[in-house]
Amino acid sequence: MKPAEASLPSDTEVLVKRSFDAPVKLVWRAYMEPDLMRRWCSGLPGWSMPVCEMDMRVGGKYRWRWRSDENGQEFGCTGEVLEVSPHTKIAHTQIWDVIDPSDSMGSEPSIVTVTFHEVNGITNVATSIKFASKADRDAAFSTGMTDGMETSYKLLDGVLVEM
């Protein structure tokens, strides 16, 4: 499958697309069942996902935490499920807590929408992360896992927003 494609459709959004060689009902399970999800959603190499609790009903809550094998550092996010349309769409809010309390990740939750679309046994997954403001998006991508991105990101801000 072609590697994930990330883009910035607007100044408050990040969109990531990827296709999977599996029918949607299996991809769906990998997103809905905590035991399956924590096996793949561990983030960077050297990190694991020790906490993956989710009540995937509208109004249900979830809690995900990641931990560094090397030094035990942790961060995570929580949120509320907004929409669940089987084999089609999941939408939920997302609030991050970060390693360094001085990092501002924005006070307003972002909204994550994952859509699934199967064509001939291949499932296309699009993940949209919609931040409450541009400042929140900027903050989200200059902390924790995304070390070193800040400088580039600040440049990008100046560019794509104005374009």
Add this chain to the structure above:
Amino acid sequence: VGRRLFPDRDEQLAFRRRGQELLEFGLQGRGEASVSELVGRFSLTQPTISSHLKVLESAGLISRRKEAQLRPCKLVPERLKAVTDWLEQVQEIWEGNYKRLDALLAQLKQQEKQERKK
């Protein structure tokens, strides 16, 4: 600038895409280009090209020679690299997860097959 030029969101996005195309296909890997050269290369009017160049210049993505009347412009490669590097880093993190998901899905498919055989 994009926002002020186009209050409509779709138009903003289209403007942004054209600006990226201009960078990618008009200036990347080439030397200097003048506005009229770019007008010839793209099916865009001169004012449109000029407004894109203004945005790109203010973002530091291109530089323009002031002394010459045509004000030829060229790409500032380091600046563009910083931008594309950032997107690549975002992609890498997601791709790490997705590769593990590929492996998990292959396993699930295999399990299903075996269950069907039983």
